[in-house]
Amino acid sequence: MEINTKFGILEATIPEGQKGVGIAISGGMDSATLFYMICKQIRDRKLNIPVYCYVVAYDYDRGSLYNGGLVIKHMRKEFPDIKIHAQMFVTTEAIGHIKASFAGAMYHDTLRKNKWTGTEFRLWYGLTSNPQDDSFQFQEPKEWYVTPDSARTPGKIDLRAKPRYGIGACHPFVLVDKRVIVAAVHELDLWYCFDTITNSCTNIKQYDCGECWWCQERSWATKCAVPKEDWPREGVQKLIHYGSQKDIDKLWRDGVVWTKEGYLARQELLKKLGNTVTNNT
Amino acid sequence: MKLKTKYGTIEATIEPNTKAVMVSVSGGMDSATLLYMLCKQIRDNKLGIPVYTGTVSYNYDRAAHYNASLVVKHMQREFPDITIHAKFWAGEDFVGKVKTPLVETMYSDIRLKNGWTQQEFKLWWGLTANPQGDSFKFVDPDGSYVTPRDADHSNEKTLYGKGFCNPFALIDKRVIVAAQLEYGLFECFRTITNSCTSIKEYECQQCWWCQERRWAIEQVVPEELKVPDDSQPLPYFQERGVKPEWRAGVRWNEQAYQERLSMTAKHPLEEDTIEWAKRYIEGQYDDVGVNRFKLGKGNISFDTATRLFTANPEGAEQVVCKEMHQCLALFSDVDIIDCARKLRLLHETYHEK
Numbered sequence: 001m002e003i004n005t006k007f008g009i010l011e012a013t014i015p016e017g018q019k020g021v022g023i024a025i026s027g028g029m030d031s032a033t034l035f036y037m038i039c040k041q042i043r044d045r046k047l048n049i050p051v052y053c054y055v056v057a058y059d060y061d062r063g064s065l066y067n068g069g070l071v072i073k074h075m076r077k078e079f080p081d082i083k084i085h086a087q088m089f090v091t092t093e094a095i096g097h098i099k100a101s102f103a104g105a106m107y108h109d110t111l112r113k114n115k116w117t118g119t120e121f122r123l124w125y126g127l128t129s130n131p132q133d134d135s136f137q138f139q140e141p142k143e144w145y146v147t148p149d150s151a152r153t154p155g156k157i158d159l160r161a162k163p164r165y166g167i168g169a170c171h172p173f174v175l176v177d178k179r180v181i182v183a184a185v186h187e188l189d190l191w192y193c194f195d196t197i198t199n200s201c202t203n204i205k206q207y208d209c210g211e212c213w214w215c216q217e218r219s220w221a222t223k224c225a226v227p228k229e230d231w232p233r234e235g236v237q238k239l240i241h242y243g244s245q246k247d248i249d250k251l252w253r254d255g256v257v258w259t260k261e262g263y264l265a266r267q268e269l270l271k272k273l274g275n276t277v278t279n280n281t
Numbered sequence: 282m283k284l285k286t287k288y289g290t291i292e293a294t295i296e297p298n299t300k301a302v303m304v305s306v307s308g309g310m311d312s313a314t315l316l317y318m319l320c321k322q323i324r325d326n327k328l329g330i331p332v333y334t335g336t337v338s339y340n341y342d343r344a345a346h347y348n349a350s351l352v353v354k355h356m357q358r359e360f361p362d363i364t365i366h367a368k369f370w371a372g373e374d375f376v377g378k379v380k381t382p383l384v385e386t387m388y389s390d391i392r393l394k395n396g397w398t399q400q401e402f403k404l405w406w407g408l409t410a411n412p413q414g415d416s417f418k419f420v421d422p423d424g425s426y427v428t429p430r431d432a433d434h435s436n437e438k439t440l441y442g443k444g445f446c447n448p449f450a451l452i453d454k455r456v457i458v459a460a461q462l463e464y465g466l467f468e469c470f471r472t473i474t475n476s477c478t479s480i481k482e483y484e485c486q487q488c489w490w491c492q493e494r495r496w497a498i499e500q501v502v503p504e505e506l507k508v509p510d511d512s513q514p515l516p517y518f519q520e521r522g523v524k525p526e527w528r529a530g531v532r533w534n535e536q537a538y539q540e541r542l543s544m545t546a547k548h549p550l551e552e553d554t555i556e557w558a559k560r561y562i563e564g565q566y567d568d569v570g571v572n573r574f575k576l577g578k579g580n581i582s583f584d585t586a587t588r589l590f591t592a593n594p595e596g597a598e599q600v601v602c603k604e605m606h607q608c609l610a611l612f613s614d615v616d617i618i619d620c621a622r623k624l625r626l627l628h629e630t631y632h633e634k
Contacts, residue, residue: 065338073371088350161603204483
């Protein structure tokens, strides 16, 4: 599946012969977008395979369970025809540097239990590259912050360590920056939902600091890729802002496409599925 | 089940003919203590009934999911002999005012599906009274804050009602903290639970609920267990002798650890064995001093200098991996569960030495 945007092409394609898809869900916009693209293909290509979501939360990333939980919940409602499993790991310990290993351990467990191979079932990460041009001007925050991952530096990405399509692991977005994600999200009519239910902040004290590197990256991508009339409003809760400014009816907010058309399409699908709905919502 | 403390008596008793219990777990100390007391009775009185937990997380209470998950996880490890089902609901809406009905909806759903009466299956709340006496001096924080419970809720919060119980409604938080000390739960609950109701921060230390928790701890807990403001609870308790392997359940001491080992041997949890593999991945190989272990007919070794794993699977070439889980994928003759059991044995043998 490919989405052409002004900033590049966002591409994530499920290879042939997959028995299932595993996704590391962080609660952020990148993995949520990947999750949507995977589900859309499963439906459109009639692949009829399950999705396994893995969420890891720890002392310095307490919100990922909440945001990851919201992403999974809304995606289940958008795709009642796809079986979406969710597994979460939570700990009080400082495991930030080895977070990926925990998602990997859960993925591996699924792989073994189903007797699948690493080519039939892979763990997909929504990892993107750091901003690719100098339009991103980082303002040093007053307090300590989580620094960006140097392995994501454009031109220095090791595709052997983070292959786009590897055995066991896929990082399809690793060569594009966040502007491409945000532009695609807007293009796919997911913006109001994803901007509301996902979070990028890595501050260890606040929910949404607006100052850390990750908050600044998101804000930069939004300003580059989203028309001004769709920007969030500072100091106003996103749900309230989008709800009132864009006349988003409460009913439309069950799935991830928060439009009347999206809502009606979901209702139509539910009617067709009748009692065979996969995700008991 | 009853316990007398200096600050009052805490009591929560499961009635005869109960088919199951459900606890509203908020991620705070009160509901965690209630959950422990109910599980303890189920074990001690051999009731053989399941436990359900219900948690609601929303825009202004995002950490509830995290703290409640920790409570459930540690409780499942403390009581591997009891089936604990966890239900979570997350919403982006402002549902603070209807949080209670949302948990009640989960409760009703479970009750109706199982065909239980409201007498046979009740929803338990850990709600306590506001501080009693005048030792609690609330300092108004800057900005808005979530106000305390109604000063007198005793009339509407029946201790043991039809379909619900509020056994702590007449005692204040000091009794809860005193009970935790008595039951050996304080170190764990101080670490994994949270009371803060700030809508911006995880632990503001200023809201009414943070101040209430601080007051109760100040009043009840001995000096050596009070975590200084500039310390994190986990490393603080670790420095004072709480060993990592004691931290699986909710009682973080040697005796409880030994009890859990024998209980887990009788009631193995699948997640428990995986946990050991995860701990290995986590880096505890440095602590246990093990850098080579058998896996199936092959083995994996870890070089502490290069921090690389070398996998030697049977009948295949040696492969160097950066991550433990990459190595595991190469061993076609073992299951990750077996691997975890072996790691666990190595770990325990080391500690016996």
